[in-house]
Amino acid sequence: MTTTLHSPPVASLLTHLFADARKTDAAVLAPFSALPAEERRARLDNDPRAFYASVAEAYLPVSEKLGQLLYALTRARRARTVVEFGTSFGISTVHLAAALRDGGGGRIITTEYEASKVRRAKEHLTQAGLVDLVEFRVGDALETLRTDVPDGIDLVLFDGAKPLYLPLLRLLEPKLGPGALLVADNVKMSPAFAAHLARPEHGYVTVPLPWEDDDCLFAVRAA
Ligand SMILES: C[S@@+](CC[C@H](N)C(=O)[O-])C[C@H]1O[C@@H](n2cnc3c(N)ncnc32)[C@H](O)[C@@H]1O
Structure with missing residues (x-):
């Protein structure tokens, strides 16, 4: 028996x-990578919209490991x-959608600034045979996720502009189901978000994922 993640159309698409x-990312990000660390950090923190527009050709994907974990968590949670x-x-959407398919269905609401990226993401989800599980919202997440988000969210992936992690968490918190799972990539760049999750009175149990080449945080809404 094979999972959707390992089935030929999805596995070969992800490999590609x-x-x-x-x-692509090595080439697109080369000028940015050549800047001093402080300058890179300032660009990401001060004007994330301009930064992401300047690298709109780059994938900036989750790692293969994090993709596998997203699939596993979505399945384990029996997420809808x-x-x-x-x-x-x-790329991350394909992993999440494959897990929903194997778990019996559901819906992913995914949001992205760049319309050109959404067009390509739709093509990839279509090639994977998973597009029916995904609702794409184009625009700033703080706006696109402000309305029409159902109660009982099972899992949230935070993988956009880092200064927005905490405001978005606050926006979505009333919609999180009991035991909801949160996964955040590059969390060291969002210390306020990590600090919020770490405070016991906020009701989360958090686990940093000890991967040397990545800094991800996993959290469960436990109370
Ligand atoms: C790290 S990449 C996401 C990679 C994707 N999760 C994957 O694994 O393929 C971050 C993306 O978030 C988008 N983004 C950043 N801030 C955003 C915001 N405020 N609203 C919507 N999209 C945003 C960027 O344009 C960029 O394409």
Whole structure:
């Protein structure tokens, strides 16, 4: 028996997308990577909209490991409702949607600034045979997720502009179901978000994922 994640159309699409991402991102991000660390940090923190527009050709995907974890968590949670902040070209969305398919269905609401990225993400989800599970919202997540988000969210992936992690969490908190799962990538760049989750009175149990090449945080809404 094979999962949707490992089935031929999805597995070969992901192999191709990860390979293209390695090649494309190295080229697109080269000028940014050449800047001093402080300058890179300032660009990301001060004007994330301009930063993401300047690298709109880059995938900036989750790692293969994090993709596998997203699939596993979505299945384990028996998720029906998933929210994703940061669609890009849809690599993480494919993992989440494959898990929903294997778990019996559901809906991913995913949101992205760049309309050109959403077009490509839709193509990828269509190639994977998973597009029916995904609702794409184009625009700033703080606006696109302000309305029409159902109660009882099972899992949220935070993978967009880091200064928005905490405001978005606050926006979505009333909609989180008991035991909801949160996964945040590059969380060191969002210390206020990590600090909010770490305070016992906020009701989360958090686990940093100890991956040397990535800084992800996993949290459960436990109370
Ligand atoms: C790290 S990439 C997402 C990668 C994607 N999750 C994947 O694994 O393929 C971040 C994306 O979030 C988008 N983004 C950043 N801030 C956003 C915001 N405030 N609203 C909507 N999209 C945003 C960027 O344009 C970029 O494409």
